Amino acid sequence: MKKQRREIHASVKDERLVKMRRNQMIKGAIALFKQKGFHRTTTREIAKAAGFSIGTLYEYIRSKEDILxxxxxxxxxxxxxxxxxxxxxxxxxxxxxxxxxxxxxxxxxxxxxxxxxxxxxxxxxxxxxxxxxxxxxxxxxxxxxxxxxxxxxxxxxxxxxxxxxxxxxxxxxxxxxxxxxxxxxxxxxxxxxxxxxxxxxxxxxxxxxxxxxxxxxx
The missing domain is CATH 1.10.357.10 (Tetracycline Repressor, domain 2)
Structure with a gap:
């Protein structure tokens, strides 16, 4: 039996915008994880690498693990x-x-x-x-x-x-x-x-x- 895709909560309802912002997060997170690893990377650093504020980041995810x-x-x-x-x-x-x-x-x-x-x-x-x-x-x-x-x-x-x-x-x-x-x-x-x-x-x-x-x- 296949596992269901995990639902990542977002407070933003615009699916197009959610996809775009999360793609920015993914790109920024990958670059940081390469350099520092998951545990040493902060969500604030991921937000900065993605090009927006930490507050904006938490409109699209709830935790750093969501990004991973x-x-x-x-x-x-x-x-x-x-x-x-x-x-x-x-x-x-x-x-x-x-x-x-x-x-x-x-x-x-x-x-x-x-x-x-x-x-x-x-x-x-x-x-x-x-x-x-x-x-x-x-x-x-x-x-x-x-x-x-x-x-x-x-x-x-x-x-x-x-x-x-x-x-x-x-x-x-x-x-x-x-x-x-x-x-x-x-x-x-x-x-x-x-x-x-x-x-x-x-x-x-x-x-x-x-x-x-x-x-x-x-």
Whole structure:
């Protein structure tokens, strides 16, 4: 059963204005969380970074944790939207699967700062908020599962449901590693080199699941 999106109270009733102000907060908060972390950042600093007063800030949220929740929610929504745009054209072929994996890595590169902030600070979310944010991570994995499953359904791969799920998790971890270990990896490889090597290794591991090679094990 999916967790419901947490309701963030706002005293302002104009939904367009609420969305605009919260986007300003999210942008300012991400920059501050990168520098100082969630606990050392004050709501007054977030308000200043967003371009308005502390009083105005509290018209759109009730607590600093609300801002962290909005940050995490926004990051996952951005990743999901970008992946959906590019995965929509997939035709269930191994070639399209490679394209999907490569694109996922590029999306992870473009939001690596935000993803790092989210993983570092999500632990500060309350018990009622954290499960919803973690579920969005599973949703992202599920998108890659669907791409792999489509290749299975089209007859180019022979994999069980459990194998599809684990491969999707592997792809997510490899994509996130570009940001998580950037202190060393990005000094040794360009993004294109990293993507090429990782996708080659992923597909080398998939060879045992190509229909002809897999016929002997099913």
């Amino acid at each position: 929740y909005l940050v995490c929610d926004s990051i996952y929504d951005e990743v999901k939207d970008r992946l959906e745009q590019d995965l929509a054209s997939h035709q269930g072929t191994l070639k399209s699967l490679r394209y999907g994996i490569e694109n996922f890595f590029r999306v992870m590169d473009s939001v690596q700062e935000e993803v790092l902030v989210m993983y570092q600070e999500a632990k500060s979310l309350s018990k009622d908020a954290l499960p919803y944010v973690l579920e969005k991570e599973i949703d992202m994995v599920s998108m890659l599962e669907d791409v792999i499953q489509l290749v299975v359904d089209k007859g180019e791969l022979c994999m069980t449901t459990k194998e599809v799920k684990l491969w999707a998790h592997n792809v997510v971890v490899q994509g996130q590693m570009w940001g998580f270990r950037r202190w060393t990896i990005q000094k040794q490889y360009t993004l294109d080199e990293y993507i090429e090597m990782q996708t080659d290794w992923i597909f080398a591991g998939l060879k045992g699941f190509y229909v002809k090679e897999a016929e002997g094990r099913v």
